[in-house]
Amino acid sequence: MKTFKAKGVEIVDSLYKDNGKKKWNLMEKLLLGLTPQQYIAQALRNPFNWLLAVIFAIGIPIILGRFIFGLGWVTHSSCDYPWGMFLGFGLFAMVPLSSSGFQLGTTCEVFGRHDFEPIERLGLLNGLLGYLFAVIYLLVDLGQPWRLPYPMVVSFGPAAVLFLVAWHVATYLSVQVAEVSVAFFEWIGFPMGKRGVRKITLGLTVAGIILSTLHQGALGALFTYAPGKVHPLWYSASFQWLHFFVSSLPGGLCMVIAVSTIARKTMAWRCGEEFKDNLDKLTIALAKGASMGLATYLTIKLIAMAHDNKWEYLATGWGQWYMFEIFFGVILPLGLFAYAIRNEKVGIIRFSAFLTVFGVVLNRVNTAMITFNWKLAEREIPHWREAVISVTIFAIYIVVYRFILYRLPILYLWKxxxxxxxxxxxxxxxxxxxxxxxxxxxxxxxxxxxxxxxxxxxxxxxxx
Amino acid sequence: MKRRDFLKGCMICGAASSLGISKKAWGSGSFEGYPEGMGVLVDLTRCIGCRSCEAACNKEQQLPEPKVPFDDQSVFEEKRRPTEAAYTVVNRYEQSGGPVYRKVQCNHCNEPACLTSCFVNAYTKTKEGAVVYNSKVCVGCRNCMIACPFNVPGYSYSSATNPVIKKCIFCYDTRLKYGKPPACVEICPQEVLTFGHRNDLIKIGHERIRETPDKYVDHIYGEKEVGGTGWLYLSSVPFDKVGFDNTLGNEPIISNVKEFLGTVPMVLSIWPALFTGFHLLSTRQKGHGDDHGHDAHSKSEQEGAKK
Known part of the structure; x- marks a missing residue:
C-alpha cells in the first residue's frame, strides 16, 4: 500500500474522489480505491497473507469436520475436562481483552475526555470483534450451537450465571454494533444513521458499562460453581468475579495499545495524522489507566489470598506457577509501566502492554484449563485438531480486524x-x-x- | 477441619456484611429436599465387586454393549468414572483389610449444582428425589459437568447432530415414577443397596453405625455434603481413602455463587445513575452531540482548509 500511496494512487478516505468531483462506488470503496489488479498485487506481495493461506488451508477443513463428525473428532471428548481450548482460550481470554470498548467509550462519552477520541474507535472496534469471536469460539464448542438462542426464547434458567452471561453478551454485542456503526455509516454514506446513533450514544455507553461489569464478573463467577476443581490459588468465592472484572480493565487497555502498535507498524498508510500525532501521548495515557487497574488487581489478589488463608499453597509446584503468572503478568508490567510513564519511554510501555495481555490470557487459561481439576491425577493436553481450530479462528479474527481497519474510518478521519x-x-x-x-x-x-x-x-x- | 470452619465463617460473615441483597438470596439456600424424596443407602462393607449393578443399569437404560463384559474383573485395575456409555461404575480400592468396592453414579443432590448452573433449565429435581434431564432444550455448554462436585455427568461427544448429557436418572421414567426401586438396587445380590425414603435411610444408617461402631466410620457420606444427597454411603474405611471428596463442605454449590448473584441488582440499579451523574458533572454546559471528535475534528480541519 505504501508504494501505491507514494505513486499518487488515491486511497478512499471520503465519499468523493478527485477532490470532491465524483463519488466512490461501493466496489471501489471495498478495493480501497485501487484497481482489482493493484489490489491483488498488494495482497500477494504481503508474506503474512501467505501464512494466513496456509493456516486456512489446514484449519477450515478441520472446522467443517468438527460439524460433520462431532466434537469427539476434534477434542479428547473428556468428561473430566468438558471445557477445552475453545472456551479456556477463545471465550475466557478474548472477552477480558475486549473490555476496551466500554472503557474508551466511557472516557470519551461519559467523562467528556475528547482528547482520547483518536483512539476511541479502535477501542470500540477491538471490543466488538473480541466479543464476536468469543461467541464464534463458543459456537464451535457448543454441542448444539443451533440452539444458542434457547436461553433467550425457549427455556429459561434465570438462576444460572451462564444465563446472565448469555443475555449480557448478546445485548452487549448489539450495543457495540450500534457504537461501531457510526464509522460504518460514514463510510457507506448514510448520515441519518450516524446522527440517530449519536443521539443515543450516552445511553449505549452507560449500558455498555453495566453489561460489561456484570458479564466480565460473571465469567469469573462461573468458576464458583466448581470450588473443589479450580486450584485454590486461582479460586476465591468472594473475589472470583472481582478478579475477573478488574483484570479485564488493564487487559482491554493493553490490548488497544498492542493493536495500535501493530496497526501503526503494518498499516501506517491507513493511519490518519491525528492518530499518528497523538498515539504516543495516548499510549502513555492508556498505560496510566492500565497501571491503576493492575495495581488494584494485584491488591485484591493478595487480599483474597489472605482472606482465605491460602499462603501455604505458594510453597507447592502450583504455587510456583502462580507466582510466575503474577510476576510476569502483573508485577513486571506494573514496574515497567511505572518506569516508562515517568520517563516517557513509549517503546517499553508497548512491550509491557504485550506482557499484560499475555498475563491476562495466562490467568484465564490457568483458571479454565491448566489448574482445573488439580486434584485429578491426569492432566488433559488438548487434541491437535482443537489447537488447529483455535489458531484458525484467531487467524479469521485477524483477517476481519484488518479488513475493517483498512476500510472504515477507525484509524483516520472521514473527510x-x-x-x-x-x-x-x-x-x-x-x-x-x-x-x-x-x-x-x-x-x-x-x-x-x-x-x-x-x-x-x-x-x-x-x-x- | 479448622480451615474449613474458618472458610465457612468467612463466607457467612462476608455474605451477611457485604450486601443487604445477598441476605435475601441466602434465605433460599437452605432447601433440604422434598419430604417424600427417595434415596439409596450404599453400604460399602457389603459390596463384593460383582458388577451386576452395572449390567442391570446397562440393560435398563438400553446403553451400548460394553467393550469388556460385566463379569470381567480386569476393569478394576484403573479408576473409572460414569460416562455416556455407563451411568454407574464400580471401582476397587485396595485397603489393609482387603479390597473395598465403591459404586459411583449420580448422587441426586437435594440442591443439585448441575440444575442451578444450567442456563436453559434442562434439569429437574422431581418430588420423588430424582435429578432428571431434558435433552430437548440442552444447548451443550457442559457447564453442569463443570459444576458437578462428584464428576458425574457424561456427554455424548461422539454424536455430531444431537450430543446430549448422559447420566443416571434414578431409573425415573421406568421405575421410580411408579414407586419401584432402580434396576441396580433390585439386582444387587449382597443387599449393599437399600432403597427407601431419604429420611428413613439416614435413620437406618445411624442405627447401623450405633449397633456396630467398630465396623463403620461414624459418618454417613451424603447426609450433609453439598446440602445433602439422595444417595448415602456407609464405609468401614475413611471416605477419602475410597475416592470420596471430603473437602466439599456442607453448603450447596449454589451458595458459592450467590455472592455474585447478589451484586447483580446493585450494579443494575446504581451504575446508570452513577455514570450519567458523572457525565453531567464532568461535561459542563456543553450540549452533547456536537462535541464529538470525529465531527469536531473534521469540522476544524475543514475550517483550516478554508482559511
Missing part, C-alpha cells in the same frame, strides 16, 4: 462527513415541513435552494 450531514439536513427539513403543511420559514427554503446540488447528490446516494 467530508459533515458536508453530507448538512446536505441532508438542508434537503430534509423543507420536505418534512411541506408534508405537515405547516407555515415554513422563508429562510429554510433559501437554505434549500442554496444547497440544491448537495441535495441532489444525496438522492443519488440513496440509490447506492
Amino acid at each position: 467530508t462527513a459533515d458536508e453530507t450531514v448538512e446536505a441532508t439536513e438542508g434537503a430534509r427539513v423543507p420536505k418534512k415541513a411541506i408534508l405537515e403543511e405547516e407555515p415554513v420559514p422563508v429562510g429554510t427554503y433559501r437554505t434549500r435552494e442554496e444547497r440544491i446540488i448537495p441535495a441532489a447528490s444525496f438522492s443519488s446516494l440513496e440509490k447506492n
